[in-house]
Amino acid sequence: GGAALLVASLPRGAQAATVDELIAEFTGGADVADSGVELTAPEIAENGNTVPIEVSAESAEAIMVLAAGNPTPPVATFTFGPLAASHYASTRIRLAGTQDVIAVAKLSDGTFARTSKNVKVTIGGCGG
Amino acid sequence: MAEGVRPRVKVPRSASAGDAITIKTLISHPMESGQRKDSDGNTIPRSIINRFTCEFNGESVVDVKMEPAISTNPYFEFEATVPEAGEFKFTWYDDDGSVYEETKAIEVG
Amino acid sequence: GNWARLAAQQALTQDQLLQFDTFGNVSLIHVTDIHAQLKPIYFREPSVNIGVGPNRGEVPHVTGADFRKLYGIDDGSPSHYALSSGDFSALAQEYGKVGGMDRVATVINAIRADRPDAILLDGGDTWHGSMTCLRTQGQDMVNVMNALKPDAMTFHWEFTLGSERVHEIVEGLPFAALGQNIFDKMWDEPAESFKPYEFFERGGVKVAVIGQAFPYMPIANPGWMFPEYSFGIRDEHMQEMVDEVRAQGAGLVVCLSHNGFDVDKKMAGVVSGIDVILTGHTHDALPEPVMVGDTILIASGSNGKFVSRVDLDVRDGRMMGFRHKLIPIFSDVIEPDKEVAALIDEQRAPFKEELEEVIGQTDSLLYRRGNFNGSWDDLICDALLSERDAEIAMSPGVRWGPSLIPGDPITREDIFNVTSMTYGEAYRTEMTGEFIKVVLEDVADNIFNPDPYYQQGGDMVRIGGMGYRIDVTKPQGERISEMTLLKSGEPIDPSRNYVVSGWASVNEGTEGPQIWDVVESHIRKMGTVTVGENDNVEVVGA
Ligand SMILES: [Mn+2]
Ligand SMILES: [Mn+2]
Numbered sequence: 001g002g003a004a005l006l007v008a009s010l011p012r013g014a015q016a017a018t019v020d021e022l023i024a025e026f027t028g029g030a031d032v033a034d035s036g037v038e039l040t041a042p043e044i045a046e047n048g049n050t051v052p053i054e055v056s057a058e059s060a061e062a063i064m065v066l067a068a069g070n071p072t073p074p075v076a077t078f079t080f081g082p083l084a085a086s087h088y089a090s091t092r093i094r095l096a097g098t099q100d101v102i103a104v105a106k107l108s109d110g111t112f113a114r115t116s117k118n119v120k121v122t123i124g125g126c127g128g
Numbered sequence: 129m130a131e132g133v134r135p136r137v138k139v140p141r142s143a144s145a146g147d148a149i150t151i152k153t154l155i156s157h158p159m160e161s162g163q164r165k166d167s168d169g170n171t172i173p174r175s176i177i178n179r180f181t182c183e184f185n186g187e188s189v190v191d192v193k194m195e196p197a198i199s200t201n202p203y204f205e206f207e208a209t210v211p212e213a214g215e216f217k218f219t220w221y222d223d224d225g226s227v228y229e230e231t232k233a234i235e236v237g
Numbered sequence: 238g239n240w241a242r243l244a245a246q247q248a249l250t251q252d253q254l255l256q257f258d259t260f261g262n263v264s265l266i267h268v269t270d271i272h273a274q275l276k277p278i279y280f281r282e283p284s285v286n287i288g289v290g291p292n293r294g295e296v297p298h299v300t301g302a303d304f305r306k307l308y309g310i311d312d313g314s315p316s317h318y319a320l321s322s323g324d325f326s327a328l329a330q331e332y333g334k335v336g337g338m339d340r341v342a343t344v345i346n347a348i349r350a351d352r353p354d355a356i357l358l359d360g361g362d363t364w365h366g367s368m369t370c371l372r373t374q375g376q377d378m379v380n381v382m383n384a385l386k387p388d389a390m391t392f393h394w395e396f397t398l399g400s401e402r403v404h405e406i407v408e409g410l411p412f413a414a415l416g417q418n419i420f421d422k423m424w425d426e427p428a429e430s431f432k433p434y435e436f437f438e439r440g441g442v443k444v445a446v447i448g449q450a451f452p453y454m455p456i457a458n459p460g461w462m463f464p465e466y467s468f469g470i471r472d473e474h475m476q477e478m479v480d481e482v483r484a485q486g487a488g489l490v491v492c493l494s495h496n497g498f499d500v501d502k503k504m505a506g507v508v509s510g511i512d513v514i515l516t517g518h519t520h521d522a523l524p525e526p527v528m529v530g531d532t533i534l535i536a537s538g539s540n541g542k543f544v545s546r547v548d549l550d551v552r553d554g555r556m557m558g559f560r561h562k563l564i565p566i567f568s569d570v571i572e573p574d575k576e577v578a579a580l581i582d583e584q585r586a587p588f589k590e591e592l593e594e595v596i597g598q599t600d601s602l603l604y605r606r607g608n609f610n611g612s613w614d615d616l617i618c619d620a621l622l623s624e625r626d627a628e629i630a631m632s633p634g635v636r637w638g639p640s641l642i643p644g645d646p647i648t649r650e651d652i653f654n655v656t657s658m659t660y661g662e663a664y665r666t667e668m669t670g671e672f673i674k675v676v677l678e679d680v681a682d683n684i685f686n687p688d689p690y691y692q693q694g695g696d697m698v699r700i701g702g703m704g705y706r707i708d709v710t711k712p713q714g715e716r717i718s719e720m721t722l723l724k725s726g727e728p729i730d731p732s733r734n735y736v737v738s739g740w741a742s743v744n745e746g747t748e749g750p751q752i753w754d755v756v757e758s759h760i761r762k763m764g765t766v767t768v769g770e771n772d773n774v775e776v777v778g779a
Contacts, residue, residue, distance in 0.1 A: 049199060049200070050199040050200070051199075067197055070197055071163065072163075072195070072196065072197070073197075074195040074197065075195055075197040075198065076192055076193060076194050076195060076197075076198055077192070077193040078190060078191075078192050078206075079188075079190070079191040079192070079193075080189075080190055081183070081187060081188025081189050081190060081191065082187055082188065083183075083184050083187050083188065083189045083208050083209050083211070084188075084189050084190055084206065084207065084208065084209070085148030085149070085207035085208050085209040086148065086207045088206060088207055089190060089192070089204060089205065089206045090203075090204070090205040090206070091192075091198060091199075091202070091203055091204050091205075092198070092199040092202075092203045093197050093198060093199055094161070094196075094197045094198070094199055095197075
């Protein structure tokens, strides 16, 4: 159908911490490498209210997920225990529009890595 | 307390010692973000599950800090190592103080 | 000239249409996007079908005279009429209607007479698109298709019958219901009711057919009607399936796809090991396969207008060669199959009177296909503006819907053929100018995003009462400009509210009269319909 209403509305919070602030808090200000963590998400969300994502990083102690375009960017932080077979996790998140989803991993050697993936949230198309 | 909260988990019944297994969990919960308004324009108070943990025989598999951007009916999938026979314990912590638990035993053969 | 045309038409025979030098050891028969057109129809191919990014100027984004030149098709020839736009009304009068599932049955039977174990594959969009299909919740199409004995099928609009009805039908299907990308949404696992693939032993070859349903079902159609399912392209899972069937000994891997042509073309370059992709969804009809590496892509049109036959030589676990023909179904040339004709009449009998009632006449060619507008949608938008008392009208850019030629009566069946769906409510609402732009930008990006994986395979939402300019080369948010309210000639004010009427909303709980009733009421008042040229959309960058 041509016209639908916008999904996933999360109005802007009063004092949302910025993505940079949240990352600095997570890393303690350490440098962040551009490789070492993976994030899988659909190109186009079927529904902005429930977007499947997957994060993984070999040897990660913890992975933080942020949604840069949400009024409040924090999404979740996964901390892996000794019995985590792989440092992999999958969940479903809310995205208030097309935006970058960001994953930052704390690796076991104390270094940090980040990656991002753009997810399109559309109000609907028309079919053939 | 949120109504009708029901945890569901998928864990294989058995594994070989040292195997990596996939675990899937779902819990029915509205995950009220605290950012929505009702029809009178009043903010609906936040009421979410803010933490999820999975342990096996008392040792941690994963511990998740959850924010309001986690979808309704939170879903998690991850992998655990099974060193011996025992029990997985899953715990969800609600903003309102409620704690929901589920356990699954696994055999090693 | 006229003489050549008449001569060409007289020379057209069933034998000639079916002529095929049988080749190799495996035959595939492909039909797709029938949209419940049981009877012969007119169907005008698009004159505007813009390709973007890597597909700019590539087939199927070549139309009209350029298309004929590309394939060496003579002006006025049967192929001109069947495959391209231009001079449509005149050629339609000479060559007559196309399609009809009884004629399709004749063609399938003829191929089977040649190759008894030919594999018949249905690409989906089958249980949708007519009044009888809507009223019987797809049962008319299920009954007729079952008589053709397909071997497998995949899906798109079928899901708009609602998942309960889809389950009910699929459980009883005497052939495979395929979709490697149909997943159970709750647990993110392959859905139990749909197998990813099916094997067929043919000509000493193990043939694997992998299904690929429409990837963007919950976006392009109302996801609330099938909440249990998730789709997506899932090309990594497709690769796993290809590897899995190869490991099990498949000598030929066929993908029965409803991705849309450009998505399939990209997927053919990403996934290795597929021999043949039978494309669907974007309704393209191509007289020759398109090659991507070692994969051949077949485009078999829509609305029952074509049947594709692909003969393959498969030896030592490899496709060594192929021969292909896109067979146009000229309804006056191909003899209807009597059994299927009777079966079709049986499906239509309870609705006959309703279907055949004449509502008005048309002086104009009524067609839909094209990226920006078609005269059918102009008429539908006019109906929405006047019957729903709106300033702006929106009609979805779907690609189904047959044509009518000048002088034709407009029956109720004709109106349903371009409007019928399970969410046809014609809403009336207010939207700000800003929101209308958001809608246009959003839909435009689903069509003109240079990455095919972001394309949903429809056309631009049709707008009544408003003009605009579109630069298809720009990114989302910058394509649409110069939005103008036609009634006043004033620019659209981003902050003002406009009364908008449209139909086919994907939102649950949409209210309004059914669009076919709105259109019928409008046409009754008009008596004879004349639709003028539409120059309300200025296209840049095509
Ligand atoms: Mn179709
Ligand atoms: Mn389709």
